[in-house]
Amino acid sequence: MDKILRIDVSGQEVKAREEALGQYAGLGGRGLTSTLIAKEVPADCHPLGPENKLVIAPGLLSGTAAVNSGRLSVGCKSPLTGGIKEANAGGQGAQVLARLGYAAIVLEGARQNEDLYVLRLSKDGVKIEKDNDLKMFTNYQLMDRFIGEYQKNGSMLSIGPAGEMRMANSTVAVTDPEGRPTRHAGRGGVGAVMGSKGIKCIILDGTGTKARQPQDPEGFKKANRLFGEGLKKHPVTGEGLPAYGTNVLTNIINEAGGYPTYNFKTGQFVGAEKISGEAQAELESKRGGNPTHGCHRGCVIRCSGVYVDKDGNYLTKQPEYETVWAHGGNCAISDLDVIAQLDRLDDDFGLDTIEMGATIGVAMEAGLLEFGDGERAIELVKEVGEGTPLGRILGSGAAVTAKAFGMEKAPVVKGQALPAYDPRAVKGIGVTYATSPMGGDHTAGYAVAANIMKVGGDVDPLKPQGQAELSRNLQIATAVVDSTGMCLFVAFPVLDQPETFQAMIDLVNTCYGLKLDTNDVTELGKKILKTERDFNKAAGFTVQDDRLPRYFKREALDPHATVFDVPDAELDQVFNW
């Protein structure tokens, strides 16, 4: 994993060039994507213009035997937020790419026409093929076309129609162990940047490659065992997530009164029980689906699952908590089959489920459809995939949809929709939403852990005190985890169990022959965040971009009758470490 593959689309022929990591040595995942974007992409460029680049980077530990190290980072200047973006996906892609020796693929240059290209990477090098027959192919159609090439030892990274149409809500899909395009670098419209370079899909063939060898194999093996044990013994990663998936959160967040319902109007949904993880797992088991499944090989948490329809046929992967919320509670839809169909459409077209669900919530408030109308919601997502005028609005995300319909209430920060935790009732996550360089994003500093689950601390979710510090520490830690290739869920045991935290550091040290300590790790996280913040500042972001929409401070959320009241001055101290 010591080379970068650059794909230059600016000539009459698309060209590949391999180069050494050079100045980027020692970086992986988000650390690499953000550093490269900050160095090579002018902050004031247009996200869909020739100066932007798309960087696809496995994490530092991806491709090794380290458990749960299969996360892939996709970075660029975001068409959705206008700031720097790292979107993170599971699936098989990171492992295969790392085993092929690539620290990153960089798509760059000025596209000359509307042609579409397929890239094929194997141990024998890179092949580039023009294939305009793939125009407007969905991700599952691409799977049907190419699965024979990657299923056994590889993976596919692809964009659906949304990315091809350069929609601000568009993903890069990554295939799971079954070869299905179910894992997505979802947020921030990274698919549109891939589309703007004319690359439809990247087929990774890992045949003949081996797991990356650590510098200190014995030490690595030991650290990996300790790390895996740590994941298995923690109640969240060892029990809750395997049994019910992320959707175990529905009942928890709803009971806490922080479950955004009716486009962030109230904090509890009467239909929550029906779409909870418990109900979902029961339904899947009954129908012959599978509630416990890993999104990539080497995962020991296995929070994903397989959702089958009434006849027992595969429909989609088990929708995540945020998806169930976005298309469910936020839209007052309490039918798991409807939610699963929406999830399938999102995956197929290449749409971020959070942004899409939040957008439909806005459309419901605008009066385009009734809250709870699942059938019409399905039609709307189909319009996005077809690129009808209404689909173009909705595919541009919640902020543009609100603007097009003349509404104040767009639940967004930096143009990106807020996820499944109301910031008024879970104020720590509100600080993360407001201040993360990524825009409204729960994964950037998952304060829900200490606010609600009492993991890694205990900070009252309803009080403003302590939230800024909580978010700061989590954002620093997350920037590091996102660079390792580790799934973010390792944070639960890492935050609670010092020996698991040490094992994670030891994995990196034994892999690379380093001697990092806790301080070094913290400094790395800070450095990444500073790089991202500096980029955003150069792109024109100010403290005003580190704010929730004003109505979250004005309108109280039931049942706690609480507004977002973390003072602006505290938000402005999050990165003042």
Next chain:
Amino acid sequence: MDKILRIDVSGQEVKAREEALGQYAGLGGRGLTSTLIAKEVPADCHPLGPENKLVIAPGLLSGTAAVNSGRLSVGCKSPLTGGIKEANAGGQGAQVLARLGYAAIVLEGARQNEDLYVLRLSKDGVKIEKDNDLKMFTNYQLMDRFIGEYQKNGSMLSIGPAGEMRMANSTVAVTDPEGRPTRHAGRGGVGAVMGSKGIKCIILDGTGTKARQPQDPEGFKKANRLFGEGLKKHPVTGEGLPAYGTNVLTNIINEAGGYPTYNFKTGQFVGAEKISGEAQAELESKRGGNPTHGCHRGCVIRCSGVYVDKDGNYLTKQPEYETVWAHGGNCAISDLDVIAQLDRLDDDFGLDTIEMGATIGVAMEAGLLEFGDGERAIELVKEVGEGTPLGRILGSGAAVTAKAFGMEKAPVVKGQALPAYDPRAVKGIGVTYATSPMGGDHTAGYAVAANIMKVGGDVDPLKPQGQAELSRNLQIATAVVDSTGMCLFVAFPVLDQPETFQAMIDLVNTCYGLKLDTNDVTELGKKILKTERDFNKAAGFTVQDDRLPRYFKREALDPHATVFDVPDAELDQVFNW
């Protein structure tokens, strides 16, 4: 003109309250709208939320006998730019409002429902009536309904469907001497803010009012005579504008190679001659229209006109140069009748012609229709008026349209479309576009005067040197003119003829009993600009918002093969006086 009328829409009943000018005494027009917005509207509020206000203010000299003093300022936080906005209109409104004694109407508060209201102002006070029958009425339909009430001694201010739908491109229409809704506070979506307050129209009845009396009647009379003489003897205001209207510029700008064509792709249009002011005046005269007409009583320049169709029936007012460009050259449409129909639709729905034309140019580049397809362009504008999904996109302006269709090339600054002068070939106006607190706006500092027409100086339009200083001086002067209620065209003689400049100052001095000198006037202009800049800064604007889109620096414009090359550092010095 010593009172403010506040209309509060936040209760179950809309309520009116009159108050003294108080802290706003001595301010008028843009000086008043910008000062009030900056003081009373939180910079970080949502433009369509309850905290925003719409301020409608005649100029300092409006309602007096001063010639050309009929301009009306409409201010708010802009739904289009997100910054402060003053949109400026001719027509009868300013004069009547001033004679009724109002320095401003302020629409404020949180609308409680979707009801529409009509306000009636007369010397007997204010009447407020709910009238939901007016929903989706166009401006001409409102004229038909209410002209009997205002034609003789009044005016009507109104929003069409665009404002009602709170589109980011939506105007406040002001009726002309014939009672037609042909003059518009066009830019920045001010109509949407009026719509967000539920006020459909404001009928002004000036019956029984008199012209405002100056403090020094004799001095005023003398200054007014000198001023009027100055306007008549200058070649632009005395000859060019009366004969051909603003459209006299088509041939001039096209010959200069600064006429944006094909969505700002080239600087000359082969069809320019056909849509020039000369051709337009000839056509109007032949058909029985009128190429020389004043948009308000008391105008001595008379640059407006009446456009009639082939049968001699009134179709619309004579489209302005910017309208002819936006719907004509920019879209490669060279048929004056098509342009006039588009102008009529814009006026009827309440759409800014510059933004609408630029938006259609973007749609053409996106492939929705061919360049030059006038019939389809007409259909598209109708979709905006109807609020179809495509209409919602287009009605949100050029920036949102480009975003919805995944395009880089949106010719906008601060989200507002650039007008009819390519900034690469007329670099002084490029500096104004980039730096004006208003967003892409030619009227904010009309450097075309010195760049092309050699009025008020001679600065080579193709060289970067001297443009920042030129724009600075013009922006300062314009902020003052926009506060007097004077038509901006007085700037031509004022810049060229010292005695006309003095006469303008004397008009203000004799009207208000003041002793302002040139320095005072300059300081007033600077103060207004600083107020606006400070508001924008608090709203989150940075130097990055004072830039043209990057592609104007990258892609050369024919025929001069020139890019926009005024250095960023000079742009950043425009307000460093």
